[in-house]
Amino acid sequence: MTTSAELMARAVKVIPGGVNSPVRAFQSVGLNPRFIDRADGPYVWDVEGNRYIDYIGSWGPMILGHNDQAVREAVQKACERGMSFGAATELEVRIAEFICETVPHVEMIRMVNSGTEAVMSALRLARGFTGRDKIIKFAGNYHGHSDCMLVEAGSGVLTAGVPGSAGVPEGCAQDTLTAGYNDLESVKALFEGNPGQVAAVIVEPVAANMGVVLPAPGFLEGLRALCDEHGALLVFDEVICGFRLAYGGAAQRFGITPDLVTYGKIIGGGMPVGAFGGRVDIMSLMAPAGPVYQAGTLSGNPIAMTAGLAQLRELHDHPEHYERLEQAGERLYGGIERLIRQSGAPCTINHIGSIGSTFFTSKQVTDYASAKTSDTDAFARYFRYMLEHGFSLAPSQFEAMFISCAHDDAVLDETLAAIDAFLQG
């Protein structure tokens, strides 16, 4: 049997840090990563054959649970027709029609290959549409790894405890203005200090890359109003929230209409897919219809579109999935909240629907600064305890737990029992 440790020893020789995405390394929790062999429903198995109840869910995409039968069978069938054509297909029309028909604020959509690409392209479009250069983002929000978005970014950047990334030219970052999450005054100040220069405000409508942080009442409404007042576009980065917090994402859940929206993760059903869409007058500027260039050899790939469409259909046609995700979130996160209260542990939990984060701080976590008050050593102890007891959590304080439709009450209660035991010490 090949072990995870042996694979890691081989991996670090040929892959930087042994992983193809930093968030997969267990650096911040002081372990070697478990190499995963297969997954089904709420479970993953490592190469040693250990089974874990999984709350990573491939970082969001696997909302139906791992290895969903409908998605898998659709993909198996699609594979028989060829892997890629680099030409227009009916499938691309069907998935675009499906999304435009089922998500009111998406009038037109362009498929790409990742969330990073979706954000990068949406911001270029916002700049092309407004003729302005500056973008406002929020500290602790993560929008993928394009140059201009690696400023006070969340996710792996925050986990590594670095302010940004080496290799980002100053020029790329100088048009990125950073505001405080849940701090409308800071957004207002940036608009007023850069009159007529802000193309767009991009926001995670529910932040999930500094751990889960909810928008304060009025925050998203305030962003909408400020953008309207200053002629800037409001871009919701729904790469995590889209098709999760509701079928229509955070926009539907909070009743705020963005001008543009970016997708990733769930939209691909586990395949590498991203997308951006929104108002038709803006989207019409994309090449070849308009002057804003963007392209992709494998964009709209038939296997990926098949997986995405199968998953979106299942979610849209069965609204009971969203009821279940709400109940499951209440059961697990509400349960953790009770356990924290009972044990008196210096922790706090933020959650909404199927996503949540337990922060190892007694402070309320409402933004980047308060998220960073977390005791990451305490988180690492929690992570290791849970891993040893058969639970796969994201190996970082600053990520979300993802519940899928395949996590039944028994699985959730098993998780609560383990967390209880940990908190009891």
Ligand SMILES: *Cc1c(COP(=O)(O)O)cnc(C)c1O
């Ligand atoms: C994951 C994520 C991205 C980046 O998506 P990739 O597919 O990893 O490039 C962008 N925005 C948010 C909110 C994300 O969570």
